[in-house]
Amino acid sequence: MFFLIKAQLPSTNPFMNTYKQIQAEILAASNILITAHKSADGDSVGASLGLLHFIEKLGKKAIICHPDKAPDFLDFLELSAITTMDQEPEKVTAAFQEADLIFCLDYNATDRVGKGMQPLLESATCTKIMIDHHLDPQDFATLTLSDTSASSTAELIVELIEQSGNSILLDEEIGTPLYLGILTDTGSFRFNSVKPRTHEVLAKLLAAGVKHHLIHELLNDTNTASRLRLQGFAMSQKMEILAENGVAIISLTKEELEKYQYQKGDTDSLANLALSIKGMKAAMVFSERDGIIKISFRSKGKENPVNGLAAAHFDGGGHANASGGMSALTMPETLSKITRLVPEYFPAH
16 A cells, blocks of 8 residues: 655645655755654665665765664674664754755654654654655655565665655665665565565676675675574573464563573574464564563554554554564563453464
8 A cells, every 4th residue: 555645845846756855855955854763773874875875876964863872783784874862862852953855765654763762753743755665654754655565775865866856876885775775674584574576676786796795695694603593592481382373472571681692683593483483464573671571563464453452551562563562561461461462463373
């Protein structure tokens, strides 16, 4: 499904298409700020860096401000270009105050940028452009480009470059983070969000000079011994299978994460690993971090969505088959809660 919400912009020509409108706003702005959601991932980082380099090739300058640091497995990207609220709050605050154009990438509601950045975003009176692919976009931006059929926000940035008439600018510098964004948000192209158009976009990135084999190597061949030991412990000791419901549940306490020298991103693959077990409809990972239980939900097929479960019971949401949430309860209380809910959302065979 495609959502396109247009608003009257000061520089909008009513005959321009949406992509041309976005280009016009870039060219008219003096202080451009690129933002993305809390708990950075490959798509939010890749889309941000790809858009940054595109803006620079249009002859303008921009700054990227994210709520928090990207996970270590993305270190091969130019992460030094990203300023984070948790590390440099004064610089981020100044960027919001000075901005005359703010891009809101890969999120559909203001609370997705975290408690530190949310008031800065909501109080900013400048033009805001949302580019996103999640369901039910909140109406907070001046211009919203929301395509829920797109595989990723990174794919939409490629569309922006093409449809605004700037295909000639697409090169390896722009394309590398965008390829990474599509790669990670599609589970290496395995999710049903991948459409024929996704592969057409990928082909254009390869034609522009993107070295896809190196991206795969840099992304996947970066395991640490402690990460693999943590994953082995989680799969062998902390995974519960609710066979009748087709659900796998993994829980990791703060003490267990610390025992294996947890680093951000170390648990990211656990849900997909559990979901790969034959007969599983869904997999859930509960990890105790930052004083709360953070939850990753994954599932297979249109008949097994997890975003409703995440939104209704765990203050979360996301894609139908890939969502996140949180719980302020203790780990035992949280696991008791999900055990009660599983039969409702995933009835026994």
